[in-house]
Amino acid sequence: MSPAGYTGRFAPTPSGSLHFGSIVTALGSYLQARKQKGKWLIRMEDIDEPRTRPGTDKIILKQLECLGLLWDGEIVYQSQRTPLYRSAFEYLNSLGLIFRCTCTRKEIANRPYPGTCRHGVADVTTGYSMRIKTNDDDIACDDVLQGKFVQSIASEVGDFIIKRADGLFAYHLAVTVDDAEQGINEIVRGADLLDSTPRQIYLQTLLGYNLPGYLHLPVAINNDGNKISKRSHAAAIDHDNPSQVIFEALDFLGHAPPYEAMNADIESLLDWAVKNWDLNTLPKQTQIKINHGSQNDAI
Ligand SMILES: [Zn+2]
Numbered sequence: 647m648s649p650a651g652y653t654g655r656f657a658p659t660p661s662g663s664l665h666f667g668s669i670v671t672a673l674g675s676y677l678q679a680r681k682q683k684g685k686w687l688i689r690m691e692d693i694d695e696p697r698t699r700p701g702t703d704k705i706i707l708k709q710l711e712c713l714g715l716l717w718d719g720e721i722v723y724q725s726q727r728t729p730l731y732r733s734a735f736e737y738l739n740s741l742g743l744i745f746r747c748t749c750t751r752k753e754i755a756n757r758p759y760p761g762t763c764r765h766g767v768a769d770v771t772t773g774y775s776m777r778i779k780t781n782d783d784d785i786a787c788d789d790v791l792q793g794k795f796v797q798s799i800a801s802e803v804g805d806f807i808i809k810r811a812d813g814l815f816a817y818h819l820a821v822t823v824d825d826a827e828q829g830i831n832e833i834v835r836g837a838d839l840l841d842s843t844p845r846q847i848y849l850q851t852l853l854g855y856n857l858p859g860y861l862h863l864p865v866a867i868n869n870d871g872n873k874i875s876k877r878s879h880a881a882a883i884d885h886d887n888p889s890q891v892i893f894e895a896l897d898f899l900g901h902a903p904p905y906e907a908m909n910a911d912i913e914s915l916l917d918w919a920v921k922n923w924d925l926n927t928l929p930k931q932t933q934i935k936i937n938h939g940s941q942n943d944a945i
Contacts, residue, residue, distance in 0.1 A: 652684025759804030
């Protein structure tokens with residue numbers, strides 16, 4: 647940990663209100679930060695403007711307040727940070743690692759990217775994305791919960807997109823720049839992002855950033871085996887009973903409070919959770935099915 651202390655974050659995409667799965671991630675990152683008397687920052691990942699819905703950021707912040715998950719500092723919006731991403735992009739370009747790619751989605755439907763445009767493209771008058779060259783090195787993520795996750799980006803993913811054909815900087819670049827710029831020293835998020843972590847570590851290394859720690863929490867899946875998401879129309883949270891929501895999220899994370907706590911106010915429940923937060927108690931799976939109706943329907 648840096649001398650400045652622990653800094654964690656929760657980084658929702660404002661494309662819909664928080665659902666049970668995103669609350670689990672918010673709570674896990676909050677407790678991990680508070681247990682270490684660290685800072686907990688919120689970043690709105692609204693870089694992909696076509697996916698965001700105006701006003702959703704306010705709804706998410708209201709939900710977090712209602713759940714007692716109070717953050718530190720100003721809210722950061724990716725949509726306002728293009729100059730930071732551009733300067734990182736230009737630095738990577740100066741290393742000779744960026745190239746134009748004119749492949750269509752259909753041509754590169756499967757991973758890894760075959761390197762079609764790596765050595766130059768003849769026609770760049772049409773739309774093109776910008777990719778970064780990768781290499782054969784194995785990149786390891788030492789996750790405090792999931793253990794060691796190793797990936798060769800070159801053979802498993804291939805050269806990946808840094809700037810999209812529509813001109814927006816890609817998610818991996820934005821996240822990497824933001825985490826470094828915000829001084830995040832441990833990233834707590836859903837295990838569905840474990841696969842993308844080596845790409846972010848690759849960028850951190852190239853950009854000369856300090857490498858953060860990682861904690862990938864289990865992801866809540868529904869009976870069909872799909873991640874509970876905004877797209878799967880997960881119902882919105884019941885604002886009338888925030889303690890129940892926190893109780894169930896704690897239970898999911900292996901930290902079921904004593905039954906009497908069910909009726910406790912939200913502050914007491916979170917105090918209990920901070921005191922009792924223990925990585926050894928967290929379930930190590932990458933996915934957990936939630937099948938009792940209360941989590942699917944009432945939250
Ligand atoms: Zn290409």
